[in-house]
Amino acid sequence: MHIERLRLRWGEMDAMKHLNNVSYFRYFEQARISWFEALGFDAAGDVEGPVLGSISCRFIKPALYPCDVVVTLWPTRIGNSSFTMGQQMVRDGGDGDVYAAGDATMVWIDIETGRPRPLPAAMRAVLQAAMDGSASTT
Numbered sequence: 001m002h003i004e005r006l007r008l009r010w011g012e013m014d015a016m017k018h019l020n021n022v023s024y025f026r027y028f029e030q031a032r033i034s035w036f037e038a039l040g041f042d043a044a045g046d047v048e049g050p051v052l053g054s055i056s057c058r059f060i061k062p063a064l065y066p067c068d069v070v071v072t073l074w075p076t077r078i079g080n081s082s083f084t085m086g087q088q089m090v091r092d093g094g095d096g097d098v099y100a101a102g103d104a105t106m107v108w109i110d111i112e113t114g115r116p117r118p119l120p121a122a123m124r125a126v127l128q129a130a131m132d133g134s135a136s137t138t
Contacts, residue, residue, distance in 0.1 A: 001085070001130040002038070002073040004031035005092055008065050018062035024100045025057060028087045031071035032104065039126065048117050050106040053082060057102040068092035069099065075127045081116035082107045083127055 006027055014020040032052075041049055063069060070092045077084040084105045091097040108119050119127075 001075055001127075002031060002035035004034050004071045004073075006030065006069050006071060008063060008067045008069065010065050013065050016062070018064050019099070021057075021059065024059065024063075024089060025055065027069065027071055027089055028055070028057070028102070028104065031073055031087065032085070032106075035073055039123075046111065048108060048110050048120075051109055053105040053107040055102065055104045057100050059100050060098050063089070063091070063099040073104075075131050076103065077105075078119070078124060078127050078131065081109075081118055083119065083123075 004027075008019060012020055012023040029052075036050065068091070069089050072088050072090070073085045075083055076086045082105055084103055086101070087104055088101040089099045091099065108117050108123070109115060110117050
């Protein structure tokens with residue numbers, strides 16, 4: 001559904017000399033934000049939109065600086081007012097090193113009230129097309 005290429009920053013390394021655990025969540029977040037922007041979502045001007053409901057991460061192999069990574073997102077579940085995306089971070093360059101994987105559940109809400117709303121038909125269509133493998137969204 002979405003692929004984001006990112007470069008690790010030296011300042012994100014921890015005392016163990018690998019990417020700090022919290023940074024993986026930031027990279028996943030950046031990929032989600034880039035995907036929403038590519039779809040035309042405007043958090044500042046829209047009256048409804050997605051918020052993060054839950055997120056998980058399995059740390060598989062430490063990412064070491066210097067390194068370029070690829071974060072991939074894909075839909076795994078579509079609900080009435082929420083959807084879940086699989087997410088994975090791998091080393092850019094095709095060597096197959098998987099650094100982290102997990103899931104993020106997004107809840108579609110009314111921005112003013114904070115209450116869940118049904119997913120818009122256009123968002124549901126994008127997600128369904130990606131699940132069916134019939135279209136790439138970015």
